[in-house]
Amino acid sequence: MAVKLKAVKRDDLSKSVTKQLRNEGQVPAVVYGKDKQPKTVAVDSVELLKTVRDEGRNAIITLEIENDTKADVMLHEYQMDAIKNSLIHADFYVVDMSEEMEVSVPVRVEGEAVGVKDGGVLQLAQYELLIKVKPADIPEEIEVDVTELAIGDVISVADLPKSDKFEYVDEPDTTVVTIVAPSSGEPAEVDEDAEPELVDGEKENE
Numbered sequence: 398m399a400v401k402l403k404a405v406k407r408d409d410l411s412k413s414v415t416k417q418l419r420n421e422g423q424v425p426a427v428v429y430g431k432d433k434q435p436k437t438v439a440v441d442s443v444e445l446l447k448t449v450r451d452e453g454r455n456a457i458i459t460l461e462i463e464n465d466t467k468a469d470v471m472l473h474e475y476q477m478d479a480i481k482n483s484l485i486h487a488d489f490y491v492v493d494m495s496e497e498m499e500v501s502v503p504v505r506v507e508g509e510a511v512g513v514k515d516g517g518v519l520q521l522a523q524y525e526l527l528i529k530v531k532p533a534d535i536p537e538e539i540e541v542d543v544t545e546l547a548i549g550d551v552i553s554v555a556d557l558p559k560s561d562k563f564e565y566v567d568e569p570d571t572t573v574v575t576i577v578a579p580s581s582g583e584p585a586e587v588d589e590d591a592e593p594e595l596v597d598g599e600k601e602n603e
Contacts, residue, residue, distance in 0.1 A: 405423075506519070552575070
């Protein structure tokens with residue numbers, strides 16, 4: 398179910414008006430999509446951040462534009478002010494709820510691997526996976542159960558649970574997670590018969 402977010406039209410694109418909008422807690426934004434005329438709007442910064450935090454980056458948002466039609470969108474890109482740590486711009490992409498699209502979904506590891514209990518180290522090779530899915534069926538995350546993994550075992554995309562709602566775009570042999578053997582921690586061997594290192598090109602006198 399899409400969450401709602403109110404937006405106002407932004408007709409004056411001058412720097413002074415844009416700055417004023419940001420000072421008032423609004424984020425300048427652009428709404429665009431396939432065969433759609435781009436629209437310039439502004440949304441409440443706090444509400445947008447709250448929506449992304451609560452619903453995830455791939456949330457479907459029903460953007461209610463003042464004195465205009467509603468639009469189902471996804472947050473495509475956004476820019477942050479590194480100093481103030483605040484939103485300064487956002488791009489919304491209009492989605493067709495009946496068509497599949499490609500999105501990246503976070504991977505979440507579930508369980509404690511046997512190999513980790515034996516001293517191995519879990520390595521997550523893919524923090525996100527690319528899937529093809531209809532907007533309404535986008536999962537919040539993809540769970541990967543590592544409980545049975547021993548040292549040296551690998552889970553690839555081909556090993557992941559299949560779904561009737563989406564398909565993986567990444568190659569089947571793409572490594573998702575693996576358990577590697579711990580490093581020995583032993584110091585490197587030293588050749589005691591080796592000659593001492595030369596200093597300034599001269600060998601020490603005996």
